Amino acid sequence: MYAALWRILPGPVWLRLIIALVLIAAAVAALMLWVFPWVLPFVSTQDATVQQ
Amino acid sequence: MVVEHAEPTRGRPRKRERQRRRVSVIGVLGELFITAGVVVLLFLGWQLWINDLFASHAQRDEAEGLSQTWSKGEGVTVAPPDRVDPGEPIVAVAPGNAQTFATLIIPRLGADYARPVAEGVGLEDVLNTHAVGHYPGTQMPGAVGNSAYAAHRTGWGSPFFDIDKLQVGDSIYVETQDGWYRYVFRSLEYVLASGVGVLDQVPQLTGVQPTDRIITLTSCNPVYTADERIVAYGVYDTWWPRAGGAPPEIAGIAAQAGGAG
Secondary structure (H helix, E strand, C coil), rough: HHHHHHHHHHCCHHHHHHHHHHHHHHHHHHHHHHHHHHHHCCHHHHHHHHHC | CCHHHHHHHHHHHHHHHCCCCCCCCCHHHHHHHHHHHHHHHHHHHHHHHHHHHHHHHHHHHHHHHHHHHHHHHCCCCCCCCCCCCCCCCCCCCCCCCCEEEEEEECCCHHCCCCCEECCCCCCHHHHHHHHHEECCCCCCCCEEEEEEEEEEECCCCCCCCCCHHHHHHHHHHHCCCCEEEEEEEEEEEECCCCCHHHCCCCCCCCCCCCCCCEEEEEEEEEECCCCEEEEEEEEEEEEEHHCCCCHHHHHHHHHHHHHHC
């Protein structure tokens, strides 16, 4: 899968490397900005109150 | 000539063929699993450090903003150690749900530790946004009985991450519009999530008429999980009316809040 992606990228190796890093950074940013905040309330370590 | 030309053209397709290895289902599945693992690790790192850092800074700023509002930007003086007895503390009326009305200042949790306090213990509207929640129906700061608060142990700024590090005699200050209330940390208790007895007017003694002024702080336990609740109790000591100046112990935090206004 990733090998196929690597082959799809245009240009010489250094350009591919830069594009790949930018893509990874974009994916990580999207995760941290939108996906993770959305997931967080569903994680069970979130309750700090006592209640019946 | 012919031989020289033939060599590279024969070499290239072979190389290309080697690169165009067929994509196997198991190979893709494996890569997806590895990706999922990396994403989970990223999430943990984000939750425990990155988001935590941003959230705790935001909460610190919010607490500072509240203090500035209350001091009206006039700067905060420090009360002299030999001040006159301030008498009975002013007890405010509880505000509406999710409205901030106090800051919690605990020097043991950090030299500049101050977190905003809002009414209610809902996750979305209070604990995830304003750090500390005041249990509705429990007493307001300074009142006889139990004044109870909740905050996250991990995530969302982790306001009570180090709550188990409190030592007997440590100060727990609640700052409101009226002044600073000092409670003295007394003990920790561990209960199940259903242990609502800790919110009783006299903790764990349901129906008993209170004579002491107690502060109760609850959070998750063990750290990183939510199986139990850790509960910290403090007893009221004294208070500092706003006009008389801030407690000397937290002069640094108070001056920072007042001076920046």
